[in-house]
Amino acid sequence: MTLSYHGRAKVFLEEIGAEDFSVVLVKTRNNVFKGVLLPRPLTEDDKHIVLKLNNGYNIGVRIDKVEEIKLLGQKARKVISPSEIIKAEEYADVSIIGTGGTIASRVDYVTGAVYPQFSASELLSRYPEVEKIGKIKTVPLLNIFSEDMRPTYWREIAESVARELNSGVKGVVITHGTDTMHFTSAALSFMLRNLTGPVVLTGAQRSPDRGSTDAYLNFLSAVKVAAQSDLGEVVIVMHQTPSDTYCAIHRGTKVRKMHTSRRDAFLSVNSHILGIVNLKEMIMFSSYSRKAGEGEVEVNTKLEEKVALIYAYPGVDPDVIDFYVDKGYRGLVVAGTGLGHTPEYIMKSLKRALENDVTIVVTSQCLFGRVNMKVYRRGRELLKIGVIPGEDMLPEVAYVKLMFALGNYTEKSEVTGFMRRNIAGELTSSLSLRLFPPTNQIYQGV
């Protein structure tokens, strides 16, 4: 029996013997709902249960409003096939933009090293099953490992994505090296507006010519999300667990590669995952995600490249700040300590940078949680001299966003306004206690 609920909701559902995908009847004071009990991420609360109704909509019901609940049938798993969940075409056009990475690599059995060697169309011929999901078009764009990704390539990818979506495909998959995939997903999240379909980055931690490769599940799951989901945002689809069970769907601005080698190396940070997907099914925790719009995708590739990311640590040299200022940098993202702090002895250089019209955004090297610069003296001093608090943004995301802000705005108030406004899901107003320690699991006890 699998029941993904926790706490009070778990006790409540166990009483009637319900499990994920059971068909249940729920009576509240004013309504009666019949539906399929959907799995729920661990990171959500234990006060609600979520039903997929026959009309296709999901509804969350507060358990303390429930006057009666009845189990009508077990395991309605087949009832909610992906197409029913998200009302997408069964067969859609998908463009695959190849940029390289391990997913397009082979092991050189002489040296044991891995080299990027083949294109998206070769990947396609390796996995012909993908043609069952959609009509595929491949777009060879780059063939590099992602440590060599650069802001100028983000522009090329963004333009290519816009071109493909505006040519009428349902969604786009970008095959990409994993090292900096989360930088690219953040950059695309800011560069692309009014998305008419899903933009899905995927890759592999083991090359496709190895028995242990994760490329198969990642690639087919990514194509499935591109073809069949109603997402209108940039996401990363990579293994949810070390096994070939499901992939997790991560928001492009709330995800980070957190392990050097594991298949489940990507974790959502300060966000739960948007859904899970494998070859058989796709489950979206969809109240949270952005839906695809209509019309034309807009692309804006203006970036100020004179932005640097620096870390605050005991012994950090303040002269490095002066170095960037003197070199004409326009922005600095500081990964501060704790709630957003920096050593006292670098304050002078930060102040000088601000006086030279350099924008400074402070995030936290803790990665998880939110900066709060009003609690301690140092935070208040930093606010007073004019830094911008990065809230719950990852340092990497703040870096990309500041490049975009400074590429598009000149007035200080505009830049500040842009950095403090939620543009692509990168700022979250409140963080659930269950988001830490991080996990991609939605089932308890896995």
Add this chain to the structure above:
Amino acid sequence: MTLSYHGRAKVFLEEIGAEDFSVVLVKTRNNVFKGVLLPRPLTEDDKHIVLKLNNGYNIGVRIDKVEEIKLLGQKARKVISPSEIIKAEEYADVSIIGTGGTIASRVDYVTGAVYPQFSASELLSRYPEVEKIGKIKTVPLLNIFSEDMRPTYWREIAESVARELNSGVKGVVITHGTDTMHFTSAALSFMLRNLTGPVVLTGAQRSPDRGSTDAYLNFLSAVKVAAQSDLGEVVIVMHQTPSDTYCAIHRGTKVRKMHTSRRDAFLSVNSHILGIVNLKEMIMFSSYSRKAGEGEVEVNTKLEEKVALIYAYPGVDPDVIDFYVDKGYRGLVVAGTGLGHTPEYIMKSLKRALENDVTIVVTSQCLFGRVNMKVYRRGRELLKIGVIPGEDMLPEVAYVKLMFALGNYTEKSEVTGFMRRNIAGELTSSLSLRLFPPTNQIYQGV
């Protein structure tokens, strides 16, 4: 019922209805053991059970070697009081070195900000219960927030710790701000050799004058570890969960502040926790930890401060490497991407640094996992030009270790040898699959 085992061991123990602290009789081919079943961290395997025998020793028994197991009694929790677990004096001398931080702070109710205001002895008078654990001596050393911690203060703390231990106290507690506590714990781990007792850093995420403070449990647990454990290493003791249940005991070189504000902000990285502790009990997963030695504590505070920590990311300016080289830096720790990579276009500057006799250590900004520079072309190129792979060290720990290495050795081979040798538990030969995603939990389903 609480049973902290997982997988096969869980099934095995559930069959006889055993739970943590049950008294069991175990027969193998050659032996019969009677003992108390000890809890086991989730991050350990499911092939063994661990018993506390009457003679005070812990023994791990492979379950597939067990011919018979019998439950003799439930809940022998009282049988293993801390003193029995670790054979320590019930009452010991402990020195508390105060350095400031939130644990020594008050809220200013006019501005709402928090200021460091009181000393370790005032903390003591706030928590008189601590006198039941040991005879306490307070050593006021600093009164700063930890963002202002500097390498020179690490030296003062190390000297103070050595002085206290060599004066005959059983253990030392250092009250410290949380922001950079893990830098200090790493520095002390390298600076102090032949520890004759536990060196325990602790702090608070909420000041002690708040109802929600975590200072009480952290402080008393830290004193308990200092007074009653047989550890001979530097550890951090902070909340294990958001509630006042237990504190986790983290190895000083394998821990990081991973959340800006939570009480359970510290997580062990690439390591399981060494144990858990609260006011009633202390459970050490002790096969793993280093034991206190005899004789004199040695202190070595030689550090080369011309070492910098830099991050590799798309768009990073290679000139910053030249800047450090030209300024006479002796070492650079690069937090590379993935398995330890850097962009192609910064290779020239890295090569120039190496040619100028600068030592470069490459770690991973993923934080979790190990660098492996033999898999991909870039890793091989980096090894070829002469960088040192940082294995599974955190970038912060590699930074501190490189300062120490360059402070003590001049020959390149000596520095390299030191960096690649495990000195204070910072390098781990193999990482359990269960160490990621990270958790401080030892009980499943909490």
